[in-house]
Amino acid sequence: MITSISKGTTGATTSPTTLTTSINTNGSTILSSSPTISTPLSRPTSTSSPSTTTITITSPGQNSSSTKPTSSSLPTTTMSTIITTSTLHSTTTTPGFCANGGIWVDGHCECPLGFTGDTCEDISNTIETKAETNGTVQVVLRVTNRDFTEDLQNHSSSAYLEFVKNFTEQMNLVYRNVDGYQGIQVQNVTPGSVVVDHVVIFSLIMTAQAQEKLNNITKDLMAEIRVVTMENCTDDEMCFNSSDITVRDNSLNFNQEGYCRENVPKGLEDYFFPNLTSYGFFCISNCTPDTASTINCNNGRCQLTRSGPQCFCPEPHMYWYQGNRCESRVSKLAVGLGSAVAILAVMVAILAVLLFRARSTQLSYR
Structure with missing residues (x-):
């Protein structure tokens, strides 16, 4: 089948x-x-x-x-394929406007020293600096294992330059642990074995305590010198006489007024003056608050301008102010209302007089 x-x-x-x-x-x-x-x-x-x-x-x-x-x-079953396309859109940000040398960074203006505000158009009433200065300490040491030669008197001779190089390298190791140490400058070399007069340089942040800080540094420097002079030295090193050490004349090399004139905005040098505090060094103006020279603007606000410090009075559309320090004010609204009332009173008085005369005239004809 x-x-x-x-x-x-x-x-x-x-x-x-x-x-x-x-x-x-x-x-x-x-x-x-x-x-x-x-x-x-x-x-x-x-x-x-x-x-x-x-x-x-x-x-x-x-x-x-x-x-x-x-x-x-x-x-029957029909299969379908869905294709999804993603489009990436890039966003371009147009830099904003920054005045007085400001730079547009991450959506805002970064203003140079001396300017402030959203677009750096305002002048800072107070400029906080990061001022540093060099403090110096004069030191004289006697090298006992070296003989003085005539060519050491010539600062251009190879013997002098070699001696200064070796002395500097050795003293860098001695002074390096002292706070703020920057280096040394050899000023003079004289006989007796070899006597080296040199300046030790330190960096300090300018505050009201800077001189006190340098005095403490001088003590630390003296302690480091005593340690090295007490140690045994070899012929490869310079040996020092521990009883013949001179440390003197520490000083700060800082011109406060000159620093402000160099660091405030150009054209505004005459409106700033130095102010040294325990917090740091400031260049201040007559609009800096809470100082002896602060201008009293009473109800207004003091602001430094290209023309100097000025008082800006509040709500000038509502008040009239007397003087340039916002000493007293008069309400424009009150003056307007008062004027209107006065005019109305005059008009009422005139009208009353006219009515009185008209009534008197009528009575005379009767």
Whole structure:
């Protein structure tokens, strides 16, 4: 017996599939199929195609066939692909305007020393500096294991330059632990073995305590010298006489007025003057608050301008002020109301006089 089964589908998205099964009378089965599937990427659709199944049964000796059609719906699935595109937008920030040499950084103006405000247009009434100065200490040491020669008197000779080089390198090791140490300057070399007069330089932040700080540094310097003179030295090193040490004349080299004139904005040098405090060194003006020279603007605000310190009175659209220091004020509204009342009173008085005269005239005619 041979059975043939065929399935056919019609639709826009699935090709027909034919399945044929042959069954022999001897019990063997032959199965063959030829599927073709095509799935295009398109917009999502859903279709159902009718399917027809034909079963043919053939018996030996029979030439007739019996066909039973059946109908079913086979769902088909269509796949779709969604592609998402991301677009990165870059933002460009236009630099803002900064006056008086200000620089636009991260959305705001960074103002140079002496200027302030959102656009650096205002002059600072007070300038806080980071002033530093050099403090010096005069030191004289006697080198005991070196002999003085004539060429040491010539500051351009190779012997003098070599001696100064070796002395400087050794003293750098001695002074390096003292706070603020910057270096030395050899000023003179004289006989007796070799006597070296030199200046030791220190850096200090300018405050009211700077001189006191230098005095303490001088004590620390003396302690370091005593330590090295007490130690045993070799011929490769310079040895010093511990009983012949001179430390004198410590001083600060700082011109306060000159520093302010050099560091305030150009054209404003005459409006600033130095003020040394325990917190640091300031260049102040007559608009700096709480100083002996502060201008009293009464109800107003003192502000340094290119023309010098000036008082700016509050609410000038509402008040008149007497003088240039905002000493007293008169309300414009009150003056306006007072004027209106005065005018009204005059008008009432005139009207009363006119009425009185008119009434007197009428009475005289009777």
